[in-house]
Amino acid sequence: MARAYLDFNATAPVRPEAKAAMIAAMDLVGNPSSVHSEGRAAKAAVEKAREQVAIAVGCKPVEVIFTGGATEAAMVLDRLPGNPGVAVQGTAHDCLWAHRSDSADNASVYAMGLANSETGVIADVPRKVDGAWQVGTQSFEYLLLDVVQAIGRVPFAFGWSGADMALISAHKFGGPKGVGALILRQGIDTAPLTLGGGHEMGRRSGTENVVGIAGFGAAIEAAMSDLEQGKWARVEKLRDTLEAAIVAEAKDTIFVGKDARRLPNTACFAAPGWKGETQVMQLDLAGFAVSAGSACSSGKVKVSRVLQAMGYDDVTASSAIRVSLGPDTTEDEISRFTDAWLARHEKFRARAA
Known part of the structure:
Protein backbone atom coordinates (compact mmCIF):
# COMPACT_ATOMS: atom_id res chain seq x y z
CA MET A 1 0.00 0.00 0.00
CA GLU A 228 -7.16 32.25 -2.32
CA GLN A 229 -9.01 29.30 -3.88
CA GLY A 230 -9.94 27.95 -0.45
CA LYS A 231 -8.03 24.67 -0.71
CA TRP A 232 -7.11 24.71 2.98
CA ALA A 233 -10.78 24.68 4.02
CA ARG A 234 -10.99 21.11 2.70
CA VAL A 235 -7.79 20.24 4.55
CA GLU A 236 -9.23 21.60 7.78
CA LYS A 237 -12.26 19.33 7.42
CA LEU A 238 -9.95 16.34 6.95
CA ARG A 239 -7.99 17.35 10.06
CA ASP A 240 -11.23 17.59 12.05
CA THR A 241 -12.32 14.19 10.73
CA LEU A 242 -9.04 12.68 11.91
CA GLU A 243 -9.42 14.13 15.40
CA ALA A 244 -13.05 13.07 15.69
CA ALA A 245 -12.21 9.48 14.72
CA ILE A 246 -9.45 9.27 17.30
CA VAL A 247 -11.38 10.79 20.19
CA ALA A 248 -14.35 8.51 19.49
CA GLU A 249 -12.24 5.40 20.17
CA ALA A 250 -9.47 6.77 22.41
CA LYS A 251 -11.20 9.17 24.77
CA ASP A 252 -8.11 9.66 26.94
CA THR A 253 -6.29 11.34 24.05
CA ILE A 254 -5.24 14.92 24.71
CA PHE A 255 -5.54 17.29 21.75
CA VAL A 256 -3.19 20.26 22.05
CA GLY A 257 -4.66 23.61 21.10
CA LYS A 258 -7.97 22.13 19.96
CA ASP A 259 -9.96 25.06 21.30
CA ALA A 260 -7.50 27.67 20.04
CA ARG A 261 -7.16 29.25 16.61
CA ARG A 262 -4.96 26.87 14.65
CA LEU A 263 -3.47 26.25 11.26
CA PRO A 264 -6.01 24.31 9.20
CA ASN A 265 -3.69 21.36 8.61
CA THR A 266 -2.21 20.60 12.04
CA ALA A 267 -3.23 18.07 14.69
CA CYS A 268 -1.06 17.62 17.77
CA PHE A 269 -2.22 14.99 20.25
CA ALA A 270 -0.90 12.81 23.04
CA ALA A 271 -1.74 9.46 24.60
CA PRO A 272 0.06 9.93 27.94
CA GLY A 273 2.71 7.29 28.53
CA TRP A 274 3.02 6.24 24.88
CA LYS A 275 6.27 7.86 23.79
CA GLY A 276 6.00 10.12 20.78
CA GLU A 277 9.14 8.74 19.15
CA THR A 278 7.77 5.21 19.57
CA GLN A 279 4.56 6.21 17.81
CA VAL A 280 6.51 7.82 14.98
CA MET A 281 8.55 4.66 14.41
CA GLN A 282 5.53 2.36 14.56
CA LEU A 283 3.57 4.54 12.16
CA ASP A 284 6.55 4.82 9.83
CA LEU A 285 6.67 1.03 9.58
CA ALA A 286 2.94 1.10 8.84
CA GLY A 287 3.49 3.53 5.98
CA PHE A 288 2.80 6.94 7.53
CA ALA A 289 5.20 9.88 7.89
CA VAL A 290 4.45 11.99 10.98
CA SER A 291 6.59 13.81 13.56
CA ALA A 292 7.15 14.11 17.27
CA GLY A 293 7.99 17.75 17.86
CA SER A 294 9.79 20.06 15.45
CA ALA A 295 11.67 18.51 12.54
CA CYS A 296 14.63 20.73 13.37
CA SER A 297 15.06 18.67 16.54
CA SER A 298 14.73 15.30 14.82
CA GLY A 299 17.03 12.63 16.20
CA LYS A 300 16.95 14.24 19.62
CA VAL A 301 14.92 12.31 22.17
CA LYS A 302 13.77 15.08 24.46
CA VAL A 303 10.63 16.51 25.95
CA SER A 304 8.93 19.16 23.81
CA ARG A 305 9.87 22.60 25.12
CA VAL A 306 6.80 24.01 23.36
CA LEU A 307 4.37 21.76 25.21
CA GLN A 308 6.17 22.39 28.48
CA ALA A 309 5.77 26.13 27.91
CA MET A 310 2.04 25.52 27.37
CA GLY A 311 1.83 23.91 30.81
CA TYR A 312 1.80 20.21 29.93
CA ASP A 313 3.65 17.81 32.22
CA ASP A 314 6.68 15.87 30.98
CA VAL A 315 4.77 12.62 30.47
CA THR A 316 2.19 14.28 28.23
CA ALA A 317 4.75 16.46 26.45
CA SER A 318 6.91 13.45 25.58
CA SER A 319 3.89 11.48 24.34
CA ALA A 320 2.69 13.91 21.68
CA ILE A 321 2.89 13.52 17.93
CA ARG A 322 2.13 15.99 15.18
CA VAL A 323 0.16 15.13 12.06
CA SER A 324 0.29 17.86 9.43
CA LEU A 325 -1.70 17.60 6.22
CA GLY A 326 -1.25 19.14 2.80
CA PRO A 327 -3.46 20.33 -0.05
CA ASP A 328 -3.32 16.93 -1.72
CA THR A 329 -4.00 14.81 1.38
CA THR A 330 -6.90 12.43 0.70
CA GLU A 331 -9.78 11.08 2.74
CA ASP A 332 -8.42 7.58 2.20
CA GLU A 333 -5.07 8.54 3.71
CA ILE A 334 -6.77 9.99 6.78
CA SER A 335 -8.99 6.92 7.17
CA ARG A 336 -6.02 4.57 6.88
CA PHE A 337 -4.00 6.65 9.33
CA THR A 338 -6.67 6.71 12.02
CA ASP A 339 -7.17 2.96 11.68
CA ALA A 340 -3.44 2.37 12.03
CA TRP A 341 -3.04 4.71 14.99
CA LEU A 342 -6.06 3.32 16.85
CA ALA A 343 -4.90 -0.28 16.34
CA ARG A 344 -1.52 0.52 17.83
CA HIS A 345 -3.06 2.59 20.60
CA GLU A 346 -5.20 -0.41 21.60
CA LYS A 347 -2.08 -2.58 21.82
CA PHE A 348 -0.32 0.09 23.92
CA ARG A 349 -3.24 0.23 26.34
CA ALA A 350 -3.34 -3.56 26.59
CA ARG A 351 0.35 -3.66 27.49
CA ALA A 352 -0.03 -0.84 29.99
CA ALA A 353 -3.00 -2.46 31.76
Whole structure:
Protein backbone atom coordinates (compact mmCIF):
# COMPACT_ATOMS: atom_id res chain seq x y z
CA MET A 1 0.00 0.00 0.00
CA ALA A 2 1.27 3.50 -0.87
CA ARG A 3 2.82 5.56 1.90
CA ALA A 4 0.97 8.60 3.23
CA TYR A 5 3.03 11.72 3.81
CA LEU A 6 1.53 13.59 6.77
CA ASP A 7 4.46 15.79 7.79
CA PHE A 8 3.92 19.00 5.82
CA ASN A 9 5.00 21.20 8.74
CA ALA A 10 8.45 19.64 8.49
CA THR A 11 8.66 20.17 4.75
CA ALA A 12 6.26 20.18 1.83
CA PRO A 13 6.84 18.30 -1.42
CA VAL A 14 8.31 20.54 -4.11
CA ARG A 15 5.56 22.02 -6.26
CA PRO A 16 5.56 21.47 -10.05
CA GLU A 17 5.69 25.23 -10.55
CA ALA A 18 8.85 25.43 -8.44
CA LYS A 19 10.48 22.55 -10.31
CA ALA A 20 9.77 24.20 -13.65
CA ALA A 21 11.17 27.53 -12.48
CA MET A 22 14.33 25.90 -11.13
CA ILE A 23 14.93 23.90 -14.30
CA ALA A 24 14.63 27.10 -16.34
CA ALA A 25 17.00 28.91 -13.96
CA MET A 26 19.62 26.18 -14.36
CA ASP A 27 20.05 27.33 -17.96
CA LEU A 28 20.99 30.85 -16.82
CA VAL A 29 24.76 30.98 -17.11
CA GLY A 30 25.53 34.39 -15.64
CA ASN A 31 26.28 35.65 -12.17
CA PRO A 32 23.53 38.07 -11.03
CA SER A 33 26.21 40.63 -10.15
CA SER A 34 27.70 40.65 -13.66
CA VAL A 35 26.72 43.51 -15.97
CA HIS A 36 26.73 41.58 -19.25
CA SER A 37 23.61 40.06 -20.81
CA GLU A 38 24.02 36.70 -19.10
CA GLY A 39 24.42 38.35 -15.72
CA ARG A 40 21.42 40.58 -16.28
CA ALA A 41 19.30 37.56 -17.17
CA ALA A 42 20.23 35.86 -13.89
CA LYS A 43 19.58 39.12 -12.02
CA ALA A 44 16.15 39.36 -13.67
CA ALA A 45 15.25 35.89 -12.35
CA VAL A 46 16.20 36.95 -8.83
CA GLU A 47 14.24 40.18 -9.05
CA LYS A 48 11.18 38.41 -10.44
CA ALA A 49 11.20 36.13 -7.41
CA ARG A 50 11.68 39.12 -5.11
CA GLU A 51 8.56 40.66 -6.59
CA GLN A 52 6.63 37.38 -6.21
CA VAL A 53 7.60 37.12 -2.54
CA ALA A 54 6.76 40.78 -1.89
CA ILE A 55 3.30 40.41 -3.40
CA ALA A 56 2.65 37.23 -1.43
CA VAL A 57 3.65 38.61 1.97
CA GLY A 58 2.41 42.16 1.50
CA CYS A 59 5.67 44.09 1.61
CA LYS A 60 7.88 46.13 -0.71
CA PRO A 61 10.38 44.27 -2.93
CA VAL A 62 13.20 46.27 -1.37
CA GLU A 63 12.23 44.76 2.01
CA VAL A 64 12.88 41.18 0.79
CA ILE A 65 16.37 39.84 1.52
CA PHE A 66 17.07 36.34 0.25
CA THR A 67 18.89 34.01 2.67
CA GLY A 68 19.75 30.36 3.05
CA GLY A 69 16.62 29.82 5.15
CA ALA A 70 14.70 31.16 8.14
CA THR A 71 17.39 30.12 10.62
CA GLU A 72 19.94 32.28 8.82
CA ALA A 73 17.43 35.12 8.55
CA ALA A 74 16.99 35.01 12.34
CA MET A 75 20.60 36.16 12.65
CA VAL A 76 19.23 39.67 12.14
CA LEU A 77 18.47 39.59 15.88
CA ASP A 78 22.21 39.91 16.47
CA ARG A 79 22.67 42.60 13.81
CA LEU A 80 20.42 45.37 15.11
CA PRO A 81 21.98 48.70 16.12
CA GLY A 82 23.35 48.76 19.63
CA ASN A 83 23.00 44.97 19.92
CA PRO A 84 19.73 45.25 21.89
CA GLY A 85 18.56 42.44 24.12
CA VAL A 86 16.12 39.89 22.72
CA ALA A 87 13.09 38.45 24.51
CA VAL A 88 11.53 35.38 22.92
CA GLN A 89 8.02 33.91 23.07
CA GLY A 90 7.94 30.76 25.19
CA THR A 91 6.65 28.57 22.36
CA ALA A 92 8.86 30.05 19.62
CA HIS A 93 11.03 27.98 17.31
CA ASP A 94 14.57 27.08 18.37
CA CYS A 95 16.03 29.40 15.72
CA LEU A 96 14.64 32.32 17.74
CA TRP A 97 15.50 30.87 21.13
CA ALA A 98 19.13 30.64 20.04
CA HIS A 99 19.26 34.47 20.12
CA ARG A 100 17.48 34.97 23.44
CA SER A 101 19.27 37.28 25.85
CA ASP A 102 20.13 36.09 29.35
CA SER A 103 18.25 39.05 30.78
CA ALA A 104 14.98 39.41 28.89
CA ASP A 105 13.74 42.13 31.27
CA ASN A 106 15.91 44.75 29.61
CA ALA A 107 15.30 43.57 26.05
CA SER A 108 14.16 45.92 23.30
CA VAL A 109 13.35 43.21 20.74
CA TYR A 110 10.52 40.69 20.95
CA ALA A 111 10.74 37.63 18.68
CA MET A 112 7.78 35.30 18.25
CA GLY A 113 6.19 32.75 15.98
CA LEU A 114 2.87 33.60 14.37
CA ALA A 115 1.88 29.94 13.94
CA ASN A 116 3.52 27.20 15.98
CA SER A 117 5.13 24.38 14.01
CA GLU A 118 4.36 21.69 16.60
CA THR A 119 0.81 22.57 17.60
CA GLY A 120 -0.44 24.79 14.79
CA VAL A 121 -1.68 27.33 17.35
CA ILE A 122 -1.85 30.86 15.93
CA ALA A 123 -0.70 33.63 18.25
CA ASP A 124 -2.06 37.14 18.47
CA VAL A 125 0.28 39.83 17.20
CA PRO A 126 1.10 42.32 19.99
CA ARG A 127 -0.34 45.83 19.90
CA LYS A 128 1.79 48.88 19.24
CA VAL A 129 1.08 51.69 21.68
CA ASP A 130 2.86 55.05 21.52
CA GLY A 131 5.50 53.61 19.21
CA ALA A 132 6.29 50.55 21.34
CA TRP A 133 5.19 46.91 21.12
CA GLN A 134 3.28 45.86 24.22
CA VAL A 135 3.74 42.28 25.42
CA GLY A 136 2.26 41.82 28.87
CA THR A 137 3.80 44.51 31.04
CA GLN A 138 6.86 44.98 28.83
CA SER A 139 7.45 47.36 25.94
CA PHE A 140 9.72 46.64 22.99
CA GLU A 141 11.18 48.75 20.21
CA TYR A 142 11.23 45.98 17.61
CA LEU A 143 8.99 43.04 16.73
CA LEU A 144 10.16 40.02 14.72
CA LEU A 145 7.57 37.54 13.44
CA ASP A 146 8.43 34.00 12.39
CA VAL A 147 5.77 33.39 9.73
CA VAL A 148 7.35 30.22 8.32
CA GLN A 149 4.31 28.01 9.02
CA ALA A 150 1.70 30.66 8.29
CA ILE A 151 2.61 31.72 4.76
CA GLY A 152 0.27 30.19 2.20
CA ARG A 153 -1.97 28.58 4.83
CA VAL A 154 -3.58 31.54 6.58
CA PRO A 155 -3.90 35.18 5.49
CA PHE A 156 -0.91 37.34 6.40
CA ALA A 157 0.44 40.67 5.22
CA PHE A 158 3.65 42.14 6.56
CA GLY A 159 2.30 45.63 6.08
CA TRP A 160 -0.83 45.24 8.19
CA SER A 161 1.02 43.24 10.85
CA GLY A 162 3.12 46.31 11.56
CA ALA A 163 6.09 44.07 12.38
CA ASP A 164 9.66 45.25 11.85
CA MET A 165 11.01 41.90 10.65
CA ALA A 166 9.69 38.55 9.46
CA LEU A 167 11.19 35.16 8.58
CA ILE A 168 10.15 32.90 5.67
CA SER A 169 11.36 29.49 4.49
CA ALA A 170 10.60 28.26 0.96
CA HIS A 171 10.39 24.53 1.65
CA LYS A 172 7.38 24.87 3.95
CA PHE A 173 5.07 25.72 1.02
CA GLY A 174 6.57 23.66 -1.77
CA GLY A 175 9.75 25.50 -2.66
CA PRO A 176 13.27 24.08 -2.45
CA LYS A 177 15.11 23.50 0.81
CA GLY A 178 17.96 25.81 1.73
CA VAL A 179 16.45 29.14 0.67
CA GLY A 180 14.38 31.65 2.61
CA ALA A 181 14.02 35.33 3.22
CA LEU A 182 14.30 38.02 5.84
CA ILE A 183 11.60 40.66 5.46
CA LEU A 184 13.10 43.85 6.89
CA ARG A 185 11.03 46.99 7.15
CA GLN A 186 12.47 49.74 5.03
CA GLY A 187 14.36 52.27 7.11
CA ILE A 188 15.60 49.85 9.79
CA ASP A 189 19.38 49.92 9.93
CA THR A 190 21.11 46.59 10.56
CA ALA A 191 24.57 45.18 10.11
CA PRO A 192 24.89 42.67 7.24
CA LEU A 193 23.99 39.05 7.92
CA THR A 194 27.21 38.08 6.13
CA LEU A 195 30.19 40.20 5.11
CA GLY A 196 31.69 40.32 1.65
CA GLY A 197 30.70 41.79 -1.66
CA GLY A 198 27.57 43.57 -0.50
CA HIS A 199 24.97 41.42 -2.24
CA GLU A 200 21.25 41.69 -1.44
CA MET A 201 21.38 45.47 -1.07
CA GLY A 202 24.33 45.13 1.31
CA ARG A 203 22.33 42.99 3.73
CA ARG A 204 23.64 39.51 2.90
CA SER A 205 26.85 39.01 0.95
CA GLY A 206 27.42 35.98 -1.26
CA THR A 207 26.35 35.13 -4.79
CA GLU A 208 22.62 34.57 -4.83
CA ASN A 209 21.23 31.04 -5.16
CA VAL A 210 19.51 31.82 -8.46
CA VAL A 211 18.02 28.35 -8.93
CA GLY A 212 16.67 28.14 -5.37
CA ILE A 213 15.37 31.70 -5.42
CA ALA A 214 13.53 31.12 -8.70
CA GLY A 215 11.86 28.05 -7.17
CA PHE A 216 11.04 30.07 -4.04
CA GLY A 217 9.22 32.73 -6.05
CA ALA A 218 7.22 30.26 -8.10
CA ALA A 219 6.27 28.21 -5.04
CA ILE A 220 5.04 31.15 -2.97
CA GLU A 221 2.95 32.40 -5.88
CA ALA A 222 1.34 28.96 -6.26
CA ALA A 223 0.84 28.67 -2.50
CA MET A 224 -1.01 31.97 -2.37
CA SER A 225 -3.21 30.81 -5.23
CA ASP A 226 -4.14 27.71 -3.20
CA LEU A 227 -5.04 29.90 -0.23
CA GLU A 228 -7.16 32.25 -2.32
CA GLN A 229 -9.01 29.30 -3.88
CA GLY A 230 -9.94 27.95 -0.45
CA LYS A 231 -8.03 24.67 -0.71
CA TRP A 232 -7.11 24.71 2.98
CA ALA A 233 -10.78 24.68 4.02
CA ARG A 234 -10.99 21.11 2.70
CA VAL A 235 -7.79 20.24 4.55
CA GLU A 236 -9.23 21.60 7.78
CA LYS A 237 -12.26 19.33 7.42
CA LEU A 238 -9.95 16.34 6.95
CA ARG A 239 -7.99 17.35 10.06
CA ASP A 240 -11.23 17.59 12.05
CA THR A 241 -12.32 14.19 10.73
CA LEU A 242 -9.04 12.68 11.91
CA GLU A 243 -9.42 14.13 15.40
CA ALA A 244 -13.05 13.07 15.69
CA ALA A 245 -12.21 9.48 14.72
CA ILE A 246 -9.45 9.27 17.30
CA VAL A 247 -11.38 10.79 20.19
CA ALA A 248 -14.35 8.51 19.49
CA GLU A 249 -12.24 5.40 20.17
CA ALA A 250 -9.47 6.77 22.41
CA LYS A 251 -11.20 9.17 24.77
CA ASP A 252 -8.11 9.66 26.94
CA THR A 253 -6.29 11.34 24.05
CA ILE A 254 -5.24 14.92 24.71
CA PHE A 255 -5.54 17.29 21.75
CA VAL A 256 -3.19 20.26 22.05
CA GLY A 257 -4.66 23.61 21.10
CA LYS A 258 -7.97 22.13 19.96
CA ASP A 259 -9.96 25.06 21.30
CA ALA A 260 -7.50 27.67 20.04
CA ARG A 261 -7.16 29.25 16.61
CA ARG A 262 -4.96 26.87 14.65
CA LEU A 263 -3.47 26.25 11.26
CA PRO A 264 -6.01 24.31 9.20
CA ASN A 265 -3.69 21.36 8.61
CA THR A 266 -2.21 20.60 12.04
CA ALA A 267 -3.23 18.07 14.69
CA CYS A 268 -1.06 17.62 17.77
CA PHE A 269 -2.22 14.99 20.25
CA ALA A 270 -0.90 12.81 23.04
CA ALA A 271 -1.74 9.46 24.60
CA PRO A 272 0.06 9.93 27.94
CA GLY A 273 2.71 7.29 28.53
CA TRP A 274 3.02 6.24 24.88
CA LYS A 275 6.27 7.86 23.79
CA GLY A 276 6.00 10.12 20.78
CA GLU A 277 9.14 8.74 19.15
CA THR A 278 7.77 5.21 19.57
CA GLN A 279 4.56 6.21 17.81
CA VAL A 280 6.51 7.82 14.98
CA MET A 281 8.55 4.66 14.41
CA GLN A 282 5.53 2.36 14.56
CA LEU A 283 3.57 4.54 12.16
CA ASP A 284 6.55 4.82 9.83
CA LEU A 285 6.67 1.03 9.58
CA ALA A 286 2.94 1.10 8.84
CA GLY A 287 3.49 3.53 5.98
CA PHE A 288 2.80 6.94 7.53
CA ALA A 289 5.20 9.88 7.89
CA VAL A 290 4.45 11.99 10.98
CA SER A 291 6.59 13.81 13.56
CA ALA A 292 7.15 14.11 17.27
CA GLY A 293 7.99 17.75 17.86
CA SER A 294 9.79 20.06 15.45
CA ALA A 295 11.67 18.51 12.54
CA CYS A 296 14.63 20.73 13.37
CA SER A 297 15.06 18.67 16.54
CA SER A 298 14.73 15.30 14.82
CA GLY A 299 17.03 12.63 16.20
CA LYS A 300 16.95 14.24 19.62
CA VAL A 301 14.92 12.31 22.17
CA LYS A 302 13.77 15.08 24.46
CA VAL A 303 10.63 16.51 25.95
CA SER A 304 8.93 19.16 23.81
CA ARG A 305 9.87 22.60 25.12
CA VAL A 306 6.80 24.01 23.36
CA LEU A 307 4.37 21.76 25.21
CA GLN A 308 6.17 22.39 28.48
CA ALA A 309 5.77 26.13 27.91
CA MET A 310 2.04 25.52 27.37
CA GLY A 311 1.83 23.91 30.81
CA TYR A 312 1.80 20.21 29.93
CA ASP A 313 3.65 17.81 32.22
CA ASP A 314 6.68 15.87 30.98
CA VAL A 315 4.77 12.62 30.47
CA THR A 316 2.19 14.28 28.23
CA ALA A 317 4.75 16.46 26.45
CA SER A 318 6.91 13.45 25.58
CA SER A 319 3.89 11.48 24.34
CA ALA A 320 2.69 13.91 21.68
CA ILE A 321 2.89 13.52 17.93
CA ARG A 322 2.13 15.99 15.18
CA VAL A 323 0.16 15.13 12.06
CA SER A 324 0.29 17.86 9.43
CA LEU A 325 -1.70 17.60 6.22
CA GLY A 326 -1.25 19.14 2.80
CA PRO A 327 -3.46 20.33 -0.05
CA ASP A 328 -3.32 16.93 -1.72
CA THR A 329 -4.00 14.81 1.38
CA THR A 330 -6.90 12.43 0.70
CA GLU A 331 -9.78 11.08 2.74
CA ASP A 332 -8.42 7.58 2.20
CA GLU A 333 -5.07 8.54 3.71
CA ILE A 334 -6.77 9.99 6.78
CA SER A 335 -8.99 6.92 7.17
CA ARG A 336 -6.02 4.57 6.88
CA PHE A 337 -4.00 6.65 9.33
CA THR A 338 -6.67 6.71 12.02
CA ASP A 339 -7.17 2.96 11.68
CA ALA A 340 -3.44 2.37 12.03
CA TRP A 341 -3.04 4.71 14.99
CA LEU A 342 -6.06 3.32 16.85
CA ALA A 343 -4.90 -0.28 16.34
CA ARG A 344 -1.52 0.52 17.83
CA HIS A 345 -3.06 2.59 20.60
CA GLU A 346 -5.20 -0.41 21.60
CA LYS A 347 -2.08 -2.58 21.82
CA PHE A 348 -0.32 0.09 23.92
CA ARG A 349 -3.24 0.23 26.34
CA ALA A 350 -3.34 -3.56 26.59
CA ARG A 351 0.35 -3.66 27.49
CA ALA A 352 -0.03 -0.84 29.99
CA ALA A 353 -3.00 -2.46 31.76
